[in-house]
Amino acid sequence: MKGLAFAYDPDGYAVEIIKRGGIEFGDKKIL
Amino acid sequence: MHLRHFTIFLLPPKTDRMKGLAFAYDPDGYWVEIVKRRCDAGTIPNYFNFSQTMLRVKDVTKSISFYEALGMEVVLERNFDDFSLYFMASSANNNLNLSSMNDNEKMEALGRQFGPVLELTHNHGTENDDDFKYYNGNEEDRQGFGHTGFLVDDVYAACDSIREMGYGFKKVRVYKAAAVLLL
Numbered sequence: 001m002k003g004l005a006f007a008y009d010p011d012g013y014a015v016e017i018i019k020r021g022g023i024e025f026g027d028k029k030i031l
Numbered sequence: 032m033h034l035r036h037f038t039i040f041l042l043p044p045k046t047d048r049m050k051g052l053a054f055a056y057d058p059d060g061y062w063v064e065i066v067k068r069r070c071d072a073g074t075i076p077n078y079f080n081f082s083q084t085m086l087r088v089k090d091v092t093k094s095i096s097f098y099e100a101l102g103m104e105v106v107l108e109r110n111f112d113d114f115s116l117y118f119m120a121s122s123a124n125n126n127l128n129l130s131s132m133n134d135n136e137k138m139e140a141l142g143r144q145f146g147p148v149l150e151l152t153h154n155h156g157t158e159n160d161d162d163f164k165y166y167n168g169n170e171e172d173r174q175g176f177g178h179t180g181f182l183v184d185d186v187y188a189a190c191d192s193i194r195e196m197g198y199g200f201k202k203v204r205v206y207k208a209a210a211v212l213l214l
Contacts, residue, residue, distance in 0.1 A: 004186065005186055005200055005201075006178065007193045007198055008201070009086075009094065009198065010198070011087075011167060012167040013167045014167065015101070015181065016178045016181070017183055017186055018180055018181065019184070020182040
């Protein structure tokens with residue numbers, strides 16, 4: 001899967017990083 | 032339907048303590064702050080517009096640096112006896128000339144904004160307590176708050192920049208679960 005990740009901020013809060021324009025799952029693109 | 036018809040208010044509106052401000056509970060008990068908009072009625076067509084997420088943070092210096100690296104900037108700082116509030120907005124959405132404004136003018140300007148802000152609450156002294164820690168909402172048996180989200184053009188480059196700051200990432204197991212849901 002391309003276009004998505006979860007980082008942790010200094011307090012451990014989850015921060016979702018999303019590709020602008022959509023996320024790709026194999027040949028599927030989710031807008 | 033009016034919010035008052037199905038919501039118990041933690042702090043009802045129109046009290047002498049805080050005018051133009053109320054806190055409601057959503058169905059899961061999350062607090063929903065309702066704030067009077069600072070512009071004429073009808074300027075923004077929605078009665079409600081999503082305005083802010085508040086996070087309690089242990090060391091605000093670290094948190095501000097982190098979110099600045101994610102393209103945000105502090106647009107308003109409010110200091111009280113035992114706590115401070117830092118409102119951060121994505122720089123690209125901030126077309127206000129806030130640097131020339133005093134705090135009241137900033138509050139007026141931000142109260143007319145449609146875009147959301149991240150509100151960091153710092154209770155003074157937590158940064159000096161080695162044992163102090165906030166729950167992030169995703170721990171086993173303490174699940175609640177989920178996450179904030181940011182859009183980027185290049186996720187890999189964004190992750191590299193966050194990794195260089197020394198912060199980690201969640202394991203990818205959740206991605207597989209998400210992929211299954213999409214099949």
